[in-house]
Amino acid sequence: MTPLVTTEWLAAELGKSDLRVIDATVLAPGMKGDARAAFEAAHIPGAVFFDLDEIVDTATDVPHMLPPAEKFASRMQALGLGDGSRIVVYDDSPLHSSARAWWMLGLFGAHEVAILDGGLAKWHSEGRQMESGKPVVRHRHFTVWADKKNVRTQAQMLENLKTKAEQVVDARSAARFAGTEPEPRENLRGGHIPGSKNLPIGLLFNEDGTWKQGEALQSAFTAAGVDIAKPIVTTCGSGITAAVIYFGATLLGAKNLALYDGSWSEWGASPTNPVVTGAA
Template identity: 70%
Template sequence: MNLLVSTDWLAAELGKSDLRVIDATMFLPQHGRQARTEFETAHIPGAVFFDIDEVSDTSSPLPHMLPSAEKFASRMQALGLGDGSRIVVYDNSPLRSAARVWWMLTLFGAHQVAILDGGFEKWQAEGRAVESGKPVVRHRHFTVWADKTMVRDMKQMTDNLRTKAEQVVDARSEGRFLGTEPEPRPELRRGHIPGSKSLPYNRLFNEDGTYKSKDELADLFEAAGIDLSQPTVGTCGSGVTSACLAFAAALLGQPNMAIYDGSWSEWGASPNTPIVTGA
């Protein structure tokens, strides 16, 4: 199974015993939409709903931080996701949140995880089958494991200011990166991590929500000043849209981009972290 699968491919594979489909849609408060409600109204047949806010470290003051490996495994088992599953993730969100769940599943040890190119919007536009209601699932075993080399914390990001061992690429809008646009969370300072580069996640996609070609993606990283053959960390507002950058890097044969999980929700809230505004 490829990292990125088409709607044609998924339609042909639906119903196979080892295939699992996840709706990873999430919204921010300003979107005025409810992801779970929309899922129960219509979703790809057989899909289960992955609640990014709930499958997180709910004791953290930061939004949807990674949960423990044990909590993640427990939630995946309850969703009927287990060892040996081929998993396809999709969303219907302007945040392209499927990439966050792809990253989480990969970090926690799932071996075959793909994203549906174009997501639910493309699926519906093509008139494909949908179903409603809550799915009935059978618990399966999900082995507890975590690859923490894929995640960075504030200390590592602060140390990197000195060592410059890793490139840092920011998936937020250019205005937020420059500090000319307000942050969605008004308590946060504006600007970006010193030395980081800007590559807004929405530039990775075509108008229909599909990922751009590999050549186009490579050109975007190059234009942003990022050499994907070198160690790279993605950051964004709260660790969701930076996963799009990590997924694009994986499509280009570089699967080891880490993500700063706290991202700007943590960095911009601290009174002690250095911040740069402007280009």
């Protein structure tokens, strides 16, 4: 599979024995609703719910941190995701949260994972089949291995301030990046990591919610001052939309990519980490 698949492609592939579909919708802080309940009310046939708020490291209070490999494997097996599965991820979220699930699955050893272009909104707008209820799945074996080479820690981000070896690209809104809009989570300072570039994720999508591609996508990175050919580490509020920037760079062929898992929830909570306000 290519990293990005169309609704037409998925409709033709639904029902094949090796295909698995997952809904990775997560709501932003302050948003009303229940993503799991919405999934049970209406989802793409055969889909299972990938709970990004639960498949996390509970040993830390930093939200959405990567879980231990054993926990990830257990959750994937319970969702019927196993070795040899072709996995298509979608969401119905302004955060485009399917990118986080795509990134996690690849990190923990899944080999064929794609994102559904346009997500559930496009699928539904085209009048395609939906179903409701809790899915019944058969447990499968998921061989897990955690390749952390594309994950950055706070210590590594502090070191990068000295070396400037990697471009830091922040997916938050311009106002949050500048520190002129309060963070949605409590006890976080406003602003951004010194030297980082701002690329709000909305700039990567067309009006219908599909991904920009080719020159249009490249232009978004270029306008933000990001060089796809050079090392990039992405960040955001809690590691969700950082994966959107990561995926967009992947579509452009970027090879040297990493994601700061703690993101601003960790960096902005520290009283000693350097913080810059204002535009980049």
